[in-house]
Amino acid sequence: MPRPVAHITAPIEPLETRIKRLRIPKARQKELLAIMDEAWTRLAVERVKRPIISAQRGEKLESASATR
Amino acid sequence: MPPPPVNPNAVFLNIPYDDEFQKLYLAYIVGLSQLGFDPCITSGVPGGERRLDRVLALIQSCRYSIHDLSRIELSAAPPATPRFNMPLELGLTITWAKLHPKRHTWFLWESTPRRVQKSMSDLDGTDPYIHFGTVEGVLRELRNAFVRDNSPSVQSMMEAYRLVEARNIVGILAGGGTRNLYSASVFRELCLVALDAVRRTKDAIKP
Numbered sequence A: 001m002p003r004p005v006a007h008i009t010a011p012i013e014p015l016e017t018r019i020k021r022l023r024i025p026k027a028r029q030k031e032l033l034a035i036m037d038e039a040w041t042r043l044a045v046e047r048v049k050r051p052i053i054s055a056q057r058g059e060k061l062e063s064a065s066a067t068r
Numbered sequence B: 001m002p003p004p005p006v007n008p009n010a011v012f013l014n015i016p017y018d019d020e021f022q023k024l025y026l027a028y029i030v031g032l033s034q035l036g037f038d039p040c041i042t043s044g045v046p047g048g049e050r051r052l053d054r055v056l057a058l059i060q061s062c063r064y065s066i067h068d069l070s071r072i073e074l075s076a077a078p079p080a081t082p083r084f085n086m087p088l089e090l091g092l093t094i095t096w097a098k099l100h101p102k103r104h105t106w107f108l109w110e111s112t113p114r115r116v117q118k119s120m121s122d123l124d125g126t127d128p129y130i131h132f133g134t135v136e137g138v139l140r141e142l143r144n145a146f147v148r149d150n151s152p153s154v155q156s157m158m159e160a161y162r163l164v165e166a167r168n169i170v171g172i173l174a175g176g177g178t179r180n181l182y183s184a185s186v187f188r189e190l191c192l193v194a195l196d197a198v199r200r201t202k203d204a205i206k207p
Helices: A015-021 A026-056 A062-067 B019-034 B051-061 B085-099 B115-119 B135-145 B154-166 B169-173 B184-200
Strands: B007-014 B038-040 B062-068 B105-110
Touching (some): A026 B169, A026 B184, B007 B051, B007 B085, B105 B115, B154 B184
Parallel strands (some): B007 B062, B062 B105
């Protein structure tokens, strides 16, 4: 028997419904989402910094080479 | 007793609950969440005489199951003993799916090609999904196994995974080692964090 492949047709539930089903107290949810906010912000800052650091090292920026 | 209703988006995860599997555990949760599924594990099922019944009920309530046998091995502590819970749950699942093929589909996962043929020759002819023990491998194979319109790219799934993994969120949830990552409460919190990462990454599937 070859490995099965599932072709999914069932609709995806909205994220809010899925989050609700987890039954996590609201206060804890708030805490966790605050941690994620911080992680997201830091990741975004790193993304901005990374090309600048690369450019300072003399590395070619992806976007720069793509335009040529 | 009649079987429980099937959740068409629920995936039963039959995986090892050990430290070395943590990254792949997280990859399964993030990847499945991003593909629109609800991962389920047995850790929330209490022990005791009726545990097996409850595990079976959980399998019956899930439309799909993934059985990752990549870490079936002898324990380091003497006496060296393999743990058989995972093959046992695979056996239960195979029987259930044989009896009710429209209610359940199971998938076999491994890290090494041809290892299953050696460890469980009765499964000969069943090709497992091979993840090579990597996060990217798990995400890629999830995408190969579960085909859905507008599935996110592996790159997008990796982005969601990195968001959860990069800032030691797992460490924070584990309370610096005081909480078991595979416990029911931490599992639910990981699912929440994974769903939030899905929301934040660009091309997640929209309902």
